[in-house]
Amino acid sequence: MYEPILFCVKDKNNYTFNTDDILVEAKSGAKRKLIDYRKAVPTVYNSEKVPGNVWEFARVRYRMDEYENYPTQKPIALLERILKASSNEGDLVMDPFSGTFTTCFVAKELGRNFIGIELQDEYVKIGLRRLQLAKEFKGEKLQKEIRTFETEKLAAAHTLQLFEGSNGKYIHSKH
Numbered sequence: 814m815y816e817p818i819l820f821c822v823k824d825k826n827n828y829t830f831n832t833d834d835i836l837v838e839a840k841s842g843a844k845r846k847l848i849d850y851r852k853a854v855p856t857v858y859n860s861e862k863v864p865g866n867v868w869e870f871a872r873v874r875y876r877m878d879e880y881e882n883y884p885t886q887k888p889i890a891l892l893e894r895i896l897k898a899s900s901n902e903g904d905l906v907m908d909p910f911s912g913t914f915t916t917c918f919v920a921k922e923l924g925r926n927f928i929g930i931e932l933q934d935e936y937v938k939i940g941l942r943r944l945q946l947a948k949e950f951k952g953e954k955l956q957k958e959i960r961t962f963e964t965e966k967l968a969a970a971h972t973l974q975l976f977e978g979s980n981g982k983y984i985h986s987k988h
């Protein structure tokens with residue numbers, strides 16, 4: 814699964830791209846401690862590099878903490894890279910199609926100001942909760958949906974079991 818990301822600037826001679834903030838591990842020569850003899854002065858390969866044109870991020874899965882009940886949620890890690898590269902602290906970031914408000918969530922974490930726009934109330938509720946901007950919306954309490962494995966854990970925590978002790982008596986145990 815892939816999604817194209819367009820990088821557009823208003824002024825090609827004046828734009829923000831913080832390469833140093835998004836360096837990734839260079840898996841080639843540096844790892845094998847190779848020397849680059851193509852350089853005027855032979856030096857070890859860099860251990861970090863600017864990400865190339867193809868970025869790989871795990872999609873948001875059901876069991877991940879960041880998961881929201883939403884069809885096209887973008888991973889936090891992806892937005893982190895985009896915002897670190899293309900904005901500075903105190904800048905204003907706008908996402909006009911916010912969905913789960915991942916962009917705004919990351920902007921807040923990174924000390925950017927943000928504007929998020931979303932058409933559907935269901936998703937506005939997610940945004941308000943994720944950004945800790947409100948505890949309720951139109952009279953409804955905003956709570957993260959409990960996932961099936963969380964219900965199972967809760968149920969297990971409240972299950973009482975009977976064990977036979979060494980003295981032949983039965984003991985109640987909660988696990």
Ligand SMILES: C[S@@+](CC[C@H](N)C(=O)[O-])C[C@H]1O[C@@H](n2cnc3c(N)ncnc32)[C@H](O)[C@@H]1O
Binds near residue numbers: 910
């Ligand atoms: C692809 S999703 C965005 C996903 C988001 N990046 C995330 O991480 O969750 C696009 C969102 O834009 C919203 N949308 C579509 N048209 C809109 C409009 N005219 N104004 C505001 N929001 C709109 C949809 O409701 C949908 O939630």
